[in-house]
Amino acid sequence: MKYEAVIFDLDGVLCHTDHYHYKAWHKIAMDLELHFDEDLNNRLRGVGRTESLEIILEANGKEMSPEEKNYYTNEKNNHYQAMLESMTPDDIDPDVIKTLTAISNLSIKTAIGSSSKNAKLIMEKAALNRYFDAISDGTNITKPKPDPEVFLKASEFLGVKPDNCLVVEDAKAGLLAGKNANMDSAAIGSAVHFGLATYNLEKLSDLLQYLE
Structure with a gap:
């Protein structure tokens, strides 16, 4: 073999659970008044949370401190985990x-x-x-x-x-x-x-x- x-x-x-990731990142983007769509979400496949946020920020021409990145990646994960609770x-x-x-x-x-x-x-x-x-x-x-x-x-x-x-x-x-x-x-x-x-x-x- x-x-x-x-x-x-x-x-x-x-x-x-792609739709959960999309919804969680979309909420973060809306809170930050950033553009976020399905095409941008597809670029996040297989990528960690911090790098994903950096991709979103770069696409919007924005920058963020390490402390802010840590806060918003944790917020994204909180939204995502809450959605996962409904999974069976x-x-x-x-x-x-x-x-x-x-x-x-x-x-x-x-x-x-x-x-x-x-x-x-x-x-x-x-x-x-x-x-x-x-x-x-x-x-x-x-x-x-x-x-x-x-x-x-x-x-x-x-x-x-x-x-x-x-x-x-x-x-x-x-x-x-x-x-x-x-x-x-x-x-x-x-x-x-x-x-x-x-x-x-x-x-x-x-x-x-x-x-x-």
């Missing part, structure tokens, strides 16, 4: 459950590799914990994607060498992180257009053909 482990990004791959297992696509169940039957290890500090909350709300052997997220890394740290930590937690891991991502930053970690990758969603992945998936269960 070529791969001993699969490391999944969370948001946009296993669940879709029913929000997970059946194809995701089908895929994770099949992988567990193949005795392949699985991990989450997410820059989000909310990953564990999302996993709990979506009842996904039982499918995973490890979680590497924003609480155990210092460098966001495209730095490979989050994926290297995941492989370390699993006890699997990086070149025996496959990363599944929906964002350019994540695919670059996988590449920087010396891992093969599978792209899903809009990430298939970047030409960075080893495999391109129309749906998550397409992944299974590369694991069996």
Whole structure:
């Protein structure tokens, strides 16, 4: 078997909370009287909160002190977490459950590799914990994607060498992180257009053909 482990990004791959991110950032932008739309939101995919705020500020020709950035990124996270409270297992696509169940039957290890500090909350709300052997997220890394740290930590937690891991991502930053970690990758969603992945998936269960 070529791969001993699969490391999944969370948001946009296993669940879709993009609309929560958009609403949270939109509220912050409105409070600051800044322009914010779907196109700008798409630039924030796979990017940490501070860098996301910097992208929004740059797009509006604005600057902010480190203290202000810290305040508004925390406010954004508070809005986002409040929205996550309404999340349930029913929000997970059946194809995701089908895929994770099949992988567990193949005795392949699985991990989450997410820059989000909310990953564990999302996993709990979506009842996904039982499918995973490890979680590497924003609480155990210092460098966001495209730095490979989050994926290297995941492989370390699993006890699997990086070149025996496959990363599944929906964002350019994540695919670059996988590449920087010396891992093969599978792209899903809009990430298939970047030409960075080893495999391109129309749906998550397409992944299974590369694991069996």
